[in-house]
Amino acid sequence: MAATALREQLNGLVNSMFAEGLLDQQFQQLQMLQDGSTPGFVAEVVTLFCEDSERILTELTKLMDQALVDYSKVDAYVHQLKGSSSSVGAQNVKLACIQFRQFCEENNKEGCVRALNVVKHEYYRLRSKFETMLQLESRIQAYENKQQN
């Protein structure tokens, strides 16, 4: 059955994300919270995370572009991103944020610029896998809906 093959693909993808450290245990918590009554929960949370992250990354880029960097504003945004990534289980992004905050504390511009690049890199890497994940999920859902009709 096609849905089974898709499920296997999805599981494989998620497992590899765990193995690579892109995701941590918190993501499993989210999966546990998804059930029959809330089939779209993980997708919703992942989508929210991506929207929120991109908004923050845009602001961070602007702030870092300033001649005189406002480190407290930068830190506030990184703190938000760290929180969201922690809540969704985005381990590498979270770790990159922790590093970034270190540099903020030291008012280290070069360090911050590098740290922002690492955060972006980790985020976009995660996002493309999330996109594949959500595509697979919605294809599986479509099959299961057809089955029920």
Place this chain on the structure above:
Amino acid sequence: MAVVATETQYRVLAVDDNLLDRKLIERLLKTSSYQVTTVDSGSKALQFLGLQDDQSNSPPVSSDQHVINLVITDYCMPEMTGYDLLKRIKESSSLKDIPVVIMSSENVPSRINRCLEEGAEEFFLKPVQLSDMKRLKPHILKGKYKEQQQQEVLQNNNNTSSNNNSNKRKAMDDETSREMTRPRLTSSLTVL
């Protein structure tokens, strides 16, 4: 006479400025069979609880008449922190018995102690887990017990025929009549 016990639905007010975290805590609470209301700031929480800025002692009933059995709030929020919210709740005569739990992504012992000293029941480290939800019930029940005790004290005082302190009685009468007219949606087991 047989009394039918209905499953008591407790309502939790969750406060967090982060949308993702609000979604998460809502799902955690609903999965654990709580009714949930989420707000994105301390000031909105106070509004919901019926405590306006003038600190009027209105009962903890929101505009849509729901009783709040527990408040769970993030610590780090702009404008009003979870700690500030906690203080306001504990300073309010009408709200002080509502249990408050603080959540934070940072494990700062001095912060935790400060909150506990101010009357927070517990401190959850974020990300909050499903297993943390089990720790809420005892605090809710303790809050309800305190509430019931307060009501009993008021009723006893009203029942005593001789009461030297007429001022005190007047104040309590006001509060009792307010308590009685306030619609209560939580079901409690009344043994007749």
